[in-house]
Amino acid sequence: MNRCLLGIAALALLISAPMVLANGDGGGVAGSPHDFSGEAWNHRGELCRVCHIPHDHNRNVSLGALGLLWDHQVSNVSYLMYAEDTHIEFIDGAADAEPTGTTKMCLGCHDGTVGLDQFDNKADVAGTVFIQDDHPGFQVPGASLPGDLSNTHPLGVVYDAVADGGLHPVTNAMGASGTIDDVLERGRIACASCHDVHDSPGESVPSTHLLRVANNTATGTASGLCLTCHDK
Numbered sequence: 001m002n003r004c005l006l007g008i009a010a011l012a013l014l015i016s017a018p019m020v021l022a023n024g025d026g027g028g029v030a031g032s033p034h035d036f037s038g039e040a041w042n043h044r045g046e047l048c049r050v051c052h053i054p055h056d057h058n059r060n061v062s063l064g065a066l067g068l069l070w071d072h073q074v075s076n077v078s079y080l081m082y083a084e085d086t087h088i089e090f091i092d093g094a095a096d097a098e099p100t101g102t103t104k105m106c107l108g109c110h111d112g113t114v115g116l117d118q119f120d121n122k123a124d125v126a127g128t129v130f131i132q133d134d135h136p137g138f139q140v141p142g143a144s145l146p147g148d149l150s151n152t153h154p155l156g157v158v159y160d161a162v163a164d165g166g167l168h169p170v171t172n173a174m175g176a177s178g179t180i181d182d183v184l185e186r187g188r189i190a191c192a193s194c195h196d197v198h199d200s201p202g203e204s205v206p207s208t209h210l211l212r213v214a215n216n217t218a219t220g221t222a223s224g225l226c227l228t229c230h231d232k
Contacts, residue, residue: 011192022137024199026206032199033210038051041129043183050119051105063123066105073127077147082154093158100208103155106191112139113146157189159229161211163174168231177203177211180229 024032030047037047053059053071059230069136083095099107108114115127116134140152149155159180160177161167170181174193177183183193191197196204196212214220215226221227 024028024196024204024210024211025198026201026204028201029198034197034199039116043117043122044120050116053120054175055222059123068102068105070105071119071123072105073100073114073123074104075111075113075147077111077113079147080145080150082150082152083152083157091154091157093160095154095158095190096156099149100188101185101190102192102197103185103190106197107140110138110140111147111149117148124222153189154193155189155191159184159189166231167229172228174228175203175205177212180206 004087013093022033029035030037034051035047036042036050037045042050048054049071051072052069053067056069059069059071063072063074064072066074076195079098081095081097081099083091084097101152109116109131112130112132115129116131117129118125120128140149159167159170161169168180170179170184172180174180174183180193181187181230184190186190195210196202197210199210203212205219206212207219211225213223213225215223226232
C-alpha cells in the first residue's frame, strides 16, 4: 500500500538554457533552472510549454484533469510514501496515499520515470531524455525503486500544528510568500510549499534551489527553511 509522498527536497532544479544552473537567481522563470527553451529536446523552443499549454487541446483530460493547463506527462507508478514505511510514528497529520496536486506535476520530471521530453504532442510516447541521465543529481534522492518517496521529506501530509507540538502555527511567515498556510495545498505539504518553481522575484531566494526561505549561512540563516515550520 502506498503512502503520503513528499519529497520536498527534490523539486530541485534541472537545467537552464544555455548553461546548467544548480540554483535560481530570483529573477523569474526565464534563465532559471526551469528554463528549457534552449534544450535540443524542446521541439517547440518555448519557455512555458514544457509544462503548460495555453489552449487545452484535451491535454487536461488525457493527463487526468490536473488543472493549471498542464501539458507534461505525469508518472503512473504506485508511490511508496514516507508514512507507508517505518516512519508512520513520526506523522501526526493525515497523509495522502499517493501524490496529488502540483506535487504530482513536479514528479513528472523529478521522479525519474517520465522523460523530460514527454510533453505536448510527445507526452504520451516514450521519453528519450530522463533527469537522472541528462541532469544527474536532480532526481528525487534516496529512491531504491521507482516511485520510492519513503526517504525524502513527507509530502501530502496535513500540516497539523495542534497535533504536532513541534510545528509553528500556520499563521507564521513563509519568507516573502505569505504565511505557511499560503504555501500548503489543501492544508497539506507539497513540493511547492518549500520551492518556488518559477523562481519568482521577491519569493524565490537567489542562489538557492528555488527555496522560499534560505537554508544556510551563505544565503541567509542556518536551516532557516527548516526552522520556518519546525519549532526546534
